Amino acid sequence: MLTVSEFESMKAIKGTFQLGGVRMNVYMYLVDELLIDCGPSRLRKEITDFLSTESYTQIILTHHHEDHTGNASLVPPSIPIYIHPEGIPLCRTRPRLPLYRRVFWGSRKPFETKGIEHQVKTKNHTFDLLHTPGHAPDHLALLEKEQGWLFTGDLYVMSQPKSIFAFESIPDVIQSLHKVLSYDFDTVFCSHAGILHNGRRRLEEKLDYLLSIQTQVIQKHNDGKPASVIQKELFPDRHVLNYFSLFENSPKHIVTSILNRETTHQ
Numbered sequence: 537m538l539t540v541s542e543f544e545s546m547k548a549i550k551g552t553f554q555l556g557g558v559r560m561n562v563y564m565y566l567v568d569e570l571l572i573d574c575g576p577s578r579l580r581k582e583i584t585d586f587l588s589t590e591s592y593t594q595i596i597l598t599h600h601h602e603d604h605t606g607n608a609s610l611v612p613p614s615i616p617i618y619i620h621p622e623g624i625p626l627c628r629t630r631p632r633l634p635l636y637r638r639v640f641w642g643s644r645k646p647f648e649t650k651g652i653e654h655q656v657k658t659k660n661h662t663f664d665l666l667h668t669p670g671h672a673p674d675h676l677a678l679l680e681k682e683q684g685w686l687f688t689g690d691l692y693v694m695s696q697p698k699s700i701f702a703f704e705s706i707p708d709v710i711q712s713l714h715k716v717l718s719y720d721f722d723t724v725f726c727s728h729a730g731i732l733h734n735g736r737r738r739l740e741e742k743l744d745y746l747l748s749i750q751t752q753v754i755q756k757h758n759d760g761k762p763a764s765v766i767q768k769e770l771f772p773d774r775h776v777l778n779y780f781s782l783f784e785n786s787p788k789h790i791v792t793s794i795l796n797r798e799t800t801h802q
């Protein structure tokens with residue numbers, strides 16, 4: 537299901553669906569004629585119907601994951617699709633997605649992109665691009681300084697994650713949160729949590745939480761505890777997504793991404 541709401545001069549396009557016990561929202565944003573992300577292929581019909589009534593002249597992808605890029609292969613070639621340069625080869629190849637991601641979001645076909653790193657402009661806005669890896673190597677956040685807006689892709693999603701994906705890195709997310717928080721902004725536009733009017737505070741909460749987790753993991757490691765014990769002590773509970781993803785999403789990756797960084801720095 538797709539719902540469109542207006543916020544100042546932009547449109548927030550929310551896709552919602554459910555599978556098993558897991559319910560997810562995914563947002564795209566249309567500012568002037570710039571479309572930020574183009575949604576999962578599971579919502580192909582709704583999204584292409586919506587876009588056929590709108591005018592957009594350029595697309596920027598916050599990163600290459602299929603829930604943000606699943607409809608990119610349908611975009612007319614006259615419309616440029618921008619992504620951080622690290623994302624170009626990732627979009628050009630067909631991803632080897634685990635079954636649960638293909639079922640949940642739908643697959644995505646290869647498509648061509650243009651690299652972008654510094655700025656994207658629309659009629660009324662200038663967005664500075666901030667490379668913010670941690671969730672994905674090509675992740676970009678878009679900062680509109682005059683309005684105090686920050687489009688955060690999947691950098692935020694929630695304040696206190698108890699579980700992450702195998703491809704994510706907590707130390708990199710911490711670094712990226714520090715980076716965006718060095719700029720001025722209030723309102724955050726998240727790809728899954730939507731528009732957060734107290735967004736700066738939410739990002740600070742996430743940074744504080746991750747720093748505290750990182751300290752605890754390192755402390756327990758220095759006390760001689762193995763990763764499996766640290767995981768059980770800090771994250772005793774399991775979430776349905778852990779099983780559903782066959783542990784591609786697991787608290788284990790929080791602990792190991794911190795310990796991997798820690799041991800390479802010693």
Ligand SMILES: [Zn+2]
Binds near residue numbers: 599601671
């Ligand atoms: Zn993602």
